[in-house]
Amino acid sequence: MADKKPTVLIIRDGWGVNPGGKKTAKKEGNSTLLANTPFHDEMFKTYPKGFVSASGLDVGLPDGQMGNSEVGHLNLGAGRVVYQDLTRINKSIEDGDIADNRVLKTAFNKAKKGKVLHFIGLVSDGGVHSHQDQLIAMAKLARESGVEEIYVHAITDGRDTSPTAGAGYLSYVEDELAKYGARIVTVIGRYYAMDRDKRWERTKIAWDAIVHGKGTKKDILASEAVAEMYEQEKTDEFLLPMTFFKHNTKRVNDGDVVLWFNFRADRARQLSEAFLTKPRFTGFKTGRRPNVHYVTLTEYDETYKVPVVFKPEKLKNVLGEVVAKAGKTQMRIAETEKYPHVTYFFNGGKEKPNKGEDRYIVPSPKVATYDLQPEMSAPEVMDKVVEKLKGYDLCILNFANPDMVGHTGVVEAAIKACETIDEGCRRVVEETLRLGGKLIITADHGNCEKMINADGSPHTAHTTNxxxxxxxxxxxxxxxxxxxxxxxxxxxxxxMMGVKPSPEMTGKSLLAKK
Incomplete structure (x- = not known):
């Protein structure tokens, strides 16, 4: 069979354009410019380019809200602005519609019957996985519905927000929750509670804290305890579990209601599976597994048989479907960290592959943090693309390094990540052009182009660039x-493929003939 002439999308995840350019590169830790990237530099001189917005209203988020990988890949694949869960939920709260939500009403009614309502989720205003104001709104609604015991198992951020912002978030949330008789009873960093790479030993630490009360016991406020951790040079993402005062006895028990308030699915799944997998969970030894009424704010997995507060809005005729209907083949490839993004999210929230769609996953390295191996598994991803590309009409490729290493805040490692990806792009571009194909090189959001804050502290979050x-x-x-x-x-x-977009696609081709 003759080789295909592939159309390739390279997503350099987290590689944004810092408007400060070379003037601010060192001061702001712009690893994309501090890195030695000869191939990128050559491309920039040789090939036509434009600039694309990946944040705020342009991707269905609130104005000024930074983008993220889930949102970015949804919009990339859908060919239309996809209004995000953050926006939908905020609107429901503002309009008061959330008070009539049947799933919440049922959950609160169950919790009123001598049981406890447990909220689990990320407490920050990062807006990537959750938003603390949504927690507060639901706690208020629960109290107004007659729920007397409301406990929060707070996960600290430090990745989509400043590494030491958590104490401030917790202080604000504590004050608001107190109005409704709700309390924070657990604090743990997202490194443990929100792992998504099947590192079950991390998830077990979160489980043991939330269900069994294992952790450092504190008799002060959660915000005060976290502030003390900063004095020991511990930051939000990596906080080991702490449990608080007499309420430590109020762990999750049979008949309780558990409500995960993260609206982004990927990092809430592993802990959810420990609660939900029947008849036997094999990720780690759980000890007692309480039989609870489990609720998720959004749909975490279509196979979970649990109530969902905000059910997904189905997207039709996204890129993968249009390509399949045209009788063309496609490959999706990424390493573990970004595999869901080039498959599930890029396909508009659908798990099942399209006809003619093959998926390749390369395992991410088993290291504590990716600054320890900034190359990640990019070399293996490159090898696989070069090996398989000739068999496909379309290739969707994600290089995870700029984002995943950017989140560590270690500039030197992010520089190495960018240099690794520059080599990856060179190899993929050369093979594509050899086959007579074409490429678009873009990103889903910014990150590693700004890694130092104005005060000199690490900037570990995404950007609006x-x-x-x-x-x-x-x-x-x-x-x-x-x-x-x-x-x-x-x-x-x-x-580029000569295929007509679907009627649902409101986006326009960026290519203009001279």
Whole structure:
């Protein structure tokens, strides 16, 4: 069979464009410019490029809200602005519609009958996985519904927010929860409670704290305890579990209600599986497994048979479906950390592959944090792409390094990550052009282009910066690339493939003939 002439999308995850450029590169820790990236530099001189918005209203988030990988890949694959759960839930709270939500009403009624309502989730205003104001709104509603015992198992952030912002968030939330008789009874860092890479030993630490009360016992407020941790140079993401005062006896028990208030699914699944997997959970030894009424704010997995407060809005005729209906083949490839993004999220929240869609997953390295191995598994990803590319009409490829290493706040490691990805892009571009194919190189959001705050502290969160859209092809001199939004990428790829976009796609091709 003759080799295909592939159309390739390279997603350099977390590689944004810092408007300060070279002038602020060292001061702001702009690893994309501090790195030695000869191939990127050559591409930038040779090929047409535009700039794409990956945050705020342009991706269905509130104005000014930084983008993230889930949101970015949804918009990239959908070819339209996808209004996000953060926006939907906030609107429901503002309009008062949430008070009529049947799933919440049922949960609160169960908790009123001599049982406890447990909230589990990330407490910050990061807006990537959760938002603390949504927790407060639901605690208020629970109290107004007659729930007397409300406990919060708070996960600290430090990744989508400053590494030492958690004490302030907890102090604010404590004050608000006190109005409704609710209390924080557990604090643990997201490194343990929100692992998504099957590192079950981390999840077990969170389980043991929430269910069995294992952790350092404190008789002060949660916010005060976390502030003390900062004095010991411990930061939010990595906080080991702490449990608080006499309420330590109020762990999760049979008949209680557990409500996960993260709206993003991927990092809430492992702890959920420990509660839900029947008849036997094998991730780790759980000890007592309470039989609870389990509720999730959004749908974490379509196979979970649990009540969902805000059910997903189904997206039709996204890029993968359109390509499949055109009778063309496609490959999706990433390492473990970003595999759900190039599959589930890119396909509009659908787990099942399209016809002609093959998926390749490369295991991420088993290291504590990715600054210890900034190359991650990119070399293996490159090898697999070069090996398989000739068999596909479309390739969706994610390089995880700029984002995952950017989150560590270690500039030197992020520089190495960018250099690794530069080599990856070179290899993939050369193979694509050899096959007579074409590429778009972009990102899902910014991150590693700003790694130092104004006060000199590490910046570990995403940014609201624009990202590149670079058109790489032998006919590059015939086109210019317009500026746009992430939703324009799918129509651009279809334009390159000679396939008509679906009617549901409101994005426009970024390519313009000269």
């Amino acid at each position: 624009l990202v590149h859209a670079i058109y790489v092809a032998d006919d590059h001199d015939k086109f210019t690339v317009n500026d746009g939004i992430l939703a324009d990428i799918a129509p651009t790829l279809l334009d």
